[in-house]
Amino acid sequence: MGENAIEIRGLRKVYAGQGGTPPKEALGGIDLDVPEGAIFGLLGPNGAGKSTLINILAGLTLKTAGSVRIWGFDQDRNPRQSRAAIGVVPQELNVDPFFTPRAALEVQAGLYGVPKRQRRTEEILARVGLAEKAESYARTLSGGMKRRLLIAKALVHSPPVLVLDEPTAGVDIELRQMLWAYVRELNDAGTTVILTTHYLEEAEAMCDSVAIVDHGAVIARDRTAALVSRLDAKSLVITPEQAVAALPEVPPGIEVALRGDGALVFSYRRSETRAETVLDLLRRAGIAIRDVATEEPDLEDVFVSLTRGRAA
Numbered sequence: 001m002g003e004n005a006i007e008i009r010g011l012r013k014v015y016a017g018q019g020g021t022p023p024k025e026a027l028g029g030i031d032l033d034v035p036e037g038a039i040f041g042l043l044g045p046n047g048a049g050k051s052t053l054i055n056i057l058a059g060l061t062l063k064t065a066g067s068v069r070i071w072g073f074d075q076d077r078n079p080r081q082s083r084a085a086i087g088v089v090p091q092e093l094n095v096d097p098f099f100t101p102r103a104a105l106e107v108q109a110g111l112y113g114v115p116k117r118q119r120r121t122e123e124i125l126a127r128v129g130l131a132e133k134a135e136s137y138a139r140t141l142s143g144g145m146k147r148r149l150l151i152a153k154a155l156v157h158s159p160p161v162l163v164l165d166e167p168t169a170g171v172d173i174e175l176r177q178m179l180w181a182y183v184r185e186l187n188d189a190g191t192t193v194i195l196t197t198h199y200l201e202e203a204e205a206m207c208d209s210v211a212i213v214d215h216g217a218v219i220a221r222d223r224t225a226a227l228v229s230r231l232d233a234k235s236l237v238i239t240p241e242q243a244v245a246a247l248p249e250v251p252p253g254i255e256v257a258l259r260g261d262g263a264l265v266f267s268y269r270r271s272e273t274r275a276e277t278v279l280d281l282l283r284r285a286g287i288a289i290r291d292v293a294t295e296e297p298d299l300e301d302v303f304v305s306l307t308r309g310r311a312a
């Protein structure tokens with residue numbers, strides 16, 4: 001087995017209250033490992049603590065307690081090495097308005113101590129689609145262009161771990177696709193990627209593993225497919241040749257409903273019932289089948305079932 005790119009233990013964050021507001025515990029002591037080479041998804045409703053976690057990894061927010069190891073380097077004992085191992089694309093689109101993209105990357109490379117000869121400024125600008133805007137002032141860039149610039153900045157020191165906080169929130173489809181293609185390419189070349197997203201479909205398509213965060217706690221963490229298969233529900237949607245007059249008799253453990261379009265929807269637990277049982281009972285009821293479709297739970301169902309009823 002490989003090593004962990006990130007190891008988080010007992011991570012706690014309490015934001016101090018200001019002007020009479022009470023202190024806010026954003027992270028309640030979480031443990032989390034992210035394996036080397038993964039594309040790892042951090043999911044959770046607004047206010048769950050995702051950005052707080054990422055900003056702590058980035059060194060932008062001070063933790064209250066706990067430990068963070070990045071690429072084997074403890075953030076407190078080896079701050080320089082742990083910082084060099086990670087590139088973070090923050091959620092907020094804050095770029096310095098008076099720098100051009102080219103200058104911003106050069107400054108960033110300087111901050112990270114990348115020697116001039118090892119800089120990849122032009123290559124990175126081209127890769128994120130900013131070559132033509134290399135000499136435009138950042139304040140003239142569109143939101144999508146700013147997002148590209150932030151990604152470019154996170155990559156100047158070629159970090160083995162790249163973290164993206166809601167990178168596709170509010171970006172157009174074209175940029176989203178470019179972004180994901182690039183993330184896959186970086187991952188194929190060995191970069192460990194951690195991302196937060198609101199798009200569960202995206203997490204399902206992109207992430208090997210996900211952690212679901214809610215109210216400052218990790219409430220699930222597993223391979224994406226395993227998390228989905230934890231939900232045992234299954235539906236078989238049968239379109240009959242002719243409209244059925246009455247619902248067929250079903251044994252315990254199977255439920256049947258008639259859908260508006262005339263389809264019969266059989267719901268059951270796949271650990272207990274086989275599709276064959278449903279097809280058998282249709283044959284016995286004399287219902288001819290025109291079409292069969294199955295519906296399985298997706299990450300959204302997992303998410304809803306896990307976060308339901310946890311509202312503070």
Ligand code: ADP
Nearest residue numbers: 015024026044045046047048049050051052053
């Ligand atoms: P997420 O990224 O999952 O939406 P955040 O990490 O941004 O969640 O926020 C977690 C909680 O911490 C929220 O209740 C939020 O209001 C609070 N919070 C975030 N940043 C600050 C801050 N700078 N000061 C006080 N509270 C904050």
Ligand code: MG
Nearest residue numbers: 050051052091
């Ligand atoms: Mg956030």
